[in-house]
Structures are given as structure tokens and as C-alpha cells.
Amino acid sequence: MSAEIIDGKALSASFREQIAQEVAQFKAESQVVPHLTAILVGDDPASAVYVRNKERACEKAGIQSTLKRLPAETTEAELIDLVQQLNADPEVHGILVQLPLPKHINETAILDIVNPLKDVDAFHPENVGLIVQGRPRYLPCTPYGIQQMILSTKMETGGKHAVILGRSEIVGKPMAMLLIQRGVGADATVTICHSRTQNLKEIVRSADIIIAAIGQPEFVTADMVKPGAIVIDVGINRVDGKLVGDVAFESVKEVASAITPVPGGVGPMTIAMLLKNTLAAARILTGKLSD
Ligand SMILES: NC(=O)C1=CN([C@@H]2O[C@H](COP(=O)(O)OP(=O)(O)OC[C@H]3O[C@@H](n4cnc5c(N)ncnc54)[C@H](OP(=O)(O)O)[C@@H]3O)[C@@H](O)[C@H]2O)C=CC1
Numbered sequence: 472m473s474a475e476i477i478d479g480k481a482l483s484a485s486f487r488e489q490i491a492q493e494v495a496q497f498k499a500e501s502q503v504v505p506h507l508t509a510i511l512v513g514d515d516p517a518s519a520v521y522v523r524n525k526e527r528a529c530e531k532a533g534i535q536s537t538l539k540r541l542p543a544e545t546t547e548a549e550l551i552d553l554v555q556q557l558n559a560d561p562e563v564h565g566i567l568v569q570l571p572l573p574k575h576i577n578e579t580a581i582l583d584i585v586n587p588l589k590d591v592d593a594f595h596p597e598n599v600g601l602i603v604q605g606r607p608r609y610l611p612c613t614p615y616g617i618q619q620m621i622l623s624t625k626m627e628t629g630g631k632h633a634v635i636l637g638r639s640e641i642v643g644k645p646m647a648m649l650l651i652q653r654g655v656g657a658d659a660t661v662t663i664c665h666s667r668t669q670n671l672k673e674i675v676r677s678a679d680i681i682i683a684a685i686g687q688p689e690f691v692t693a694d695m696v697k698p699g700a701i702v703i704d705v706g707i708n709r710v711d712g713k714l715v716g717d718v719a720f721e722s723v724k725e726v727a728s729a730i731t732p733v734p735g736g737v738g739p740m741t742i743a744m745l746l747k748n749t750l751a752a753a754r755i756l757t758g759k760l761s762d
């Protein structure tokens with residue numbers, strides 16, 4: 472039997488519609504326009520696509536979006552200066568520093584100085600700490616979007632074995648934190664695999680939920696998937712000009728019960744959750760909601 476295809480594009484559209492309504496209501500009540508500012512340093516083509524998608528989505532939801540484009544030669548001091556300006560600007564509610572940054576800039580040094588209340592990526596250590604403790608201020612966009620996709624399948628996650636491939640700060644690690652929390656769409660038993668993991672295939676084969684976030688084209692093959700598992704493909708890889716995920720979609724969909732496509736899966740959901748966080752940031756900063 473072929474798996475249910477979790478349509479990230481359609482799901483994100485329905486989230487974005489809901490967010491647009493909430494934005495309109497917030498504007499009417501507060502006379503404030505939620506405003507996201509993204510910083511893009513250098514000209515990485517993949518980052519440019521993401522930033523463009525994000526700008527379009529903001530516009531459609533009634534969220535103001537500004538892109539600060541800086542040349543690849545920008546110094547760390549210059550970038551710090553810009554972040555501090557945005558921190559101090561009362562009209563900016565969300566700040567997103569597009570990663571990766573050029574090698575000569577220390578990413579941690581930059582992410583650490585973003586005002587945690589404006590940190591819509593949830594990368595600041597204060598926000599990460601709050602997530603770990605189970606009292607999040609913002610949820611990290613990609614794991615948050617994935618959790619919504621899993622919820623959309625109506626599969627019970629409680630007590631299930633979720634195997635995450637990849638331990639990055641942006642996907643793998645925070646994903647594990649969300650799935651081990653108590654509550655709906657969580658309560659899972661989580662294993663994180665990475666490049667040093669032994670018996671990776673066997674571990675993945677025991678998973679009820681597989682989340683692949685390693686950046687290796689079609690790494691997860693049908694023989695690694697337990698029949699009936701949910702498979703979430705986070706990978707964005709460009710192969711011969713085509714976009715492919717970390718999962719061999721065509722064969723795995725014959726084994727899984729539900730699967731996300733690439734493109735049209737996790738990517739669009741990441742953007743929808745970014746909009747949600749930006750509205751939440753505007754609420755927190757204007758005192759319309761306690762943080
Ligand atoms: N759709 C979306 O919204 C998003 C998509 N992405 C995509 O997701 C993918 C992962 O990105 P990101 O989370 O930033 O991860 P990173 O590229 O920062 O790290 C990759 C992780 O995968 C692990 N890994 C790499 N190769 C293997 C392997 N052969 N076996 C086991 N583990 C391996 C690494 O292990 P180790 O730590 O040991 O090196 C590391 O933990 C990329 O394709 C990226 O483009 C990322 C963010 C959002």
C-alpha cells in the first residue's frame with residue numbers, strides 16, 4: 472500500500488490563512504504591523520531562495536518584511552552593529568540571521584546578541600534553554616512545522632520510537648527536545664543518530680517515526696524503513712539541478728504509512744511557523760501577551 476503523502480504546501484497554506492486572520496485582528500487592536508527583518512550575508516543561492524519564499528509569505532500574511540543584504544566581505548563587527556540596531560528598533564519584532572554565515576564570522580557570537588524576544592528562529596541560548604525545560608517562548612521553525620505535520624497524520628506519538636538523523640542545532644537537536652516533551656504530538660522515545668552512530672540502519676529500522684535531516688541525497692532507503700512508519704524528509708539537496716531530499720521517496724513511500732515530499736514538504740511548513748513566531752514576537756513586544 473502506498474503511503475499518505477503529507478502535503479506541506481497545502482498544510483502551510485491553511486496555517487498561513489489562519490495566521491493572516493490573526494495578524495489582521497492584531498493590527499486592528501494594536502495599530503502595530505508585525506515586522507520581520509532578515510539578514511542575508513553573502514550570496515548563497517539556496518539561502519536566497521529561502522529568503523525570497525519567506526518575504527512572499529510575509530507579504531501575503533500582512534506581515535512587514537525587510538531584507539538586509541550584506542556583502543560576503545562584511546566583518547563580524549559590522550554584523551554585530553546591524554543586529555544591535557535592529558534590537559533597538561521598536562518597529563522590528565522578529566530578527567532572522569540567515570545561516571550559514573561566511574566562514575570568517577563566528578555564528579555563535581552573532582546569534583548570542585540577538586534580543587531573545589526578537590529571536591523568531593529560537594536559536595538564542597535563553598530560548599533554547601526554555602525549550603529544554605518545557606516552557607518554550609518560541610518553537611524552532613523547522614521542528615515546529617514537522618510536529619504539525621506529524622499531528623496532521625493523526626498517528627499517536629506517545630510511547631512511539633522516533634529516530635532523528637542529524638544532530639544540528641537548527642533541526643536534529645531541537646526536534647528531539649520537542650518530541651520528548653509531555654503532551655500531544657510528543658511523549659515519544661527518541662534516538663538521535665549522527666555520523667558516528669554505529670548500527671545506524673538497524674536503529675532506523677526500529678523507528679515508528681523517522682526524521683531525516685543530514686543533507687545526504689536519498690540516504691534513507693526502503694530497506695531501512697519499518698512498514699507503517701511515518702517518514703519526515705527535511706533534506707534539501709540539489710542534484711543535477713533538481714531538488715531531492717534525504718529519503719529515496721519513490722521506494723520508501725511503498726513501505727511507510729505517511730511521508731513528506733521534497734519539495735513541498737517540510738520547507739513550506741518552516742516558513743509558516745516563522746510567520747507564527749513573528750506574530751507571537753509582535754504580541755510579546757507590544758505587551759499584548761505576556762512572554
Ligand atoms: N526544509 C527545511 O526547512 C530545512 C532543511 N534543511 C536541510 O536539512 C539538511 C540538514 O541540515 P542541518 O540540520 O542544518 O544539518 P547540518 O548540515 O548542520 O548537519 C548534518 C547532520 O547530519 C549528520 N550526518 C551527515 N552525514 C551523515 C551520515 N552519513 N550518517 C549519519 N549522520 C550524518 C551530521 O553528523 P555529525 O554531527 O556527526 O557531523 C550532522 O549532525 C540539509 O539538507 C539542509 O539543507 C535544514 C534546515 C531547514
Ligand SMILES: Nc1nc(=O)c2c([nH]1)NC[C@@H]1CN(c3ccc(C(=O)N[C@@H](CCC(=O)O)C(=O)O)cc3)C=[N+]21
Binds near residue numbers: 521571734742
Ligand atoms: N536562520 C535560519 N533559519 C532557518 O530556518 C534556515 C536558515 N537560517 N538557513 C537555511 C535553512 C534552510 N531552510 C529552508 C526553509 C524553507 C525552504 C523551502 O521553502 N523549501 C521549498 C522549496 C525550495 C526551493 O525551491 O529551493 C520546498 O521544500 O518546497 C527550504 C529551506 C531554513 N533554514
